[in-house]
């Protein structure tokens with residue numbers, strides 16, 4: 001097979017204005033069409049102003065020559081035209097800006113939804129951990145996108161209003177002397193290129209600013225958030241955090257501020273230079289008026305048009321807003337392109353095998369953006385309908401193995417087979433529903449206890465006796481008895497409920513996983529399920545858990561060997577691969593790493609017990 005080389009040339013990204021208008025049309029077609037219509041109408045107004053004022057001055061000549069009422073029709077028509085132009089010049093921008101607000105808000109809502117969908121849709125966690133996605137998500141959460149897009153759409157309108165009007169004014173000047181009109185246009189274009197380049201530089205200098213600001217706000221939030229409050233007090237961290245916040249904030253904005261002052265200087269200088277050129281147009285105009293080559297009416301029309309061209313000079317922060325809004329839209333499109341699942345329905349995948357062993361076949365894994373191999377050459381069979389305990393020192397890759405099993409990441413090398421079928425071929429959503437899990441960082445939902453458990457299988461009918469059974473199996477029944485409103489108690493002091501101890505919360509997490517098992521999950525993954533429990537609770541709980549998951553494949557990670565020893569199979573991970581496997585007795589008899597770890601822990605318990 002010959003290797004094919006890609007000759008595709010990367011497409012030039014669309015200019016920000018085009019991106020913004022396309023996305024605005026996609027989101028609010030009628031609003032954007034009205035906006036473009038208003039811009040088109042406004043564009044002809046300066047030309048109308050020039051023509052109407054010229055006509056009015058011309059009609060005054062006629063009045064002098066022919067008197068009233070012969071010249072009355074011309075005067076009244078010109079005056080009415082002028083009045084209409086003034087009125088429209090007043091009203092149209094107001095309408096356009098109001099519609100721009102509406103379109104900007106609609107675009108913001110749509111984009112926030114699109115970002116969240118694009119990040120929530122994939123079964124894996126890679127996207128969420130990608131720095132670019134994190135920045136977008138932070139922007140959505142912090143409402144930064146809202147400001148971006150509204151300002152950008154309003155910016156398009158502001159710039160559109162003045163530039164369109166200036167273009168039409170230049171066209172009117174063509175009727176005077178073509179070289180005057182083209183000369184002015186050329187000068188404006190040069191000034192615009194210089195100023196746009198500066199804004200572009202300002203935009204580039206803002207790169208990384210949101211990340212810097214997010215770090216600063218994170219440090220500030222730690223001073224006031226409840227979870228950090230204890231450590232902030234006991235270690236006296238408040239001043240350090242506030243100092244860090246100020247430092248990060250200033251660092252994040254330093255480059256932007258420096259660039260901004262440069263932009264203002266160059267904008268003022270180029271504006272003055274071009275305005276001087278604009279004033280020069282009045283020299284031939286005045287000469288032609290004096291020589292009689294131009295009538296006062298035509299002189300007025302061209303003079304007004306020359307002033308109208310000044311719109312090209314407007315270089316406001318709107319240019320920056322458009323740039324930032326365009327960047328945001330580009331990032332959102334890129335994010336969606338990277339997640340085709342959000343754009344097209346997923347291809348049909350194979351059904352989940354209801355039972356069967358799970359095989360890690362030569363699996364190697366590196367986290368995205370990391371060069372370190374966490375797992376390498378890992379061969380492991382997790383028997384169906386049996387319990388497998390995974391042990392190893394901190395950082396050995398035990399949790400990573402479970403994350404791969406859940407399909408949060410794809411193996412970098414090798415494959416994971418479920419009953420002989422590659423995990424990649426299974427429907428990821430279905431597979432994840434098939435796995436019930438208690439992770440080390442299980443979520444403490446600030447919701448009633450009942451919801452905290454039922455969220456293990458949302459939509460599954462909640463029969464009271466099933467819930468009670470799950471509560472007994474997870475040791476939650478003792479906790480419920482102490483709660484003021486039993487199952488209905490809200491587990492959050494923030495929402496007028498109660499808070500639980502660490503061990504009690506862990507039982508809630510266990511109950512949630514068991515509820516998923518009750519609803520049909522075939523694999524139960526427990527990552528340190530008893531880390532917060534007292535020794536008494538731990539010993540009995542593991543037996544209860546196994547009894548509550550009959551016929552299920554249980555994978556247990558634990559540093560507590562009194563729990564581990566009960567598993568059907570124990571696997572020792574080290575150096576990214578399996579170094580020992582067997583049941584407790586076999587591994588103890590082998591006298592290897594497991595036996596050493598078990599003996600150290602048992603010794604400690606014995607010593608503490610004797611003491």
Ligand SMILES: Nc1ncnc2c1ncn2[C@@H]1O[C@H](COP(=O)(O)OP(=O)(O)OP(=O)(O)O)[C@@H](O)[C@H]1O
Nearest residue numbers: 129367370374392393394395396397398399400401
């Ligand atoms: N999201 C991540 N991105 C990059 N590296 C990670 C990520 N999560 C974990 N790691 C790295 O992978 C290695 C294995 O971590 P893992 O959590 O799997 O170990 P573990 O055996 O479960 O440890 P412990 O017993 O402390 O829970 C560690 O070196 C860790 O730094």
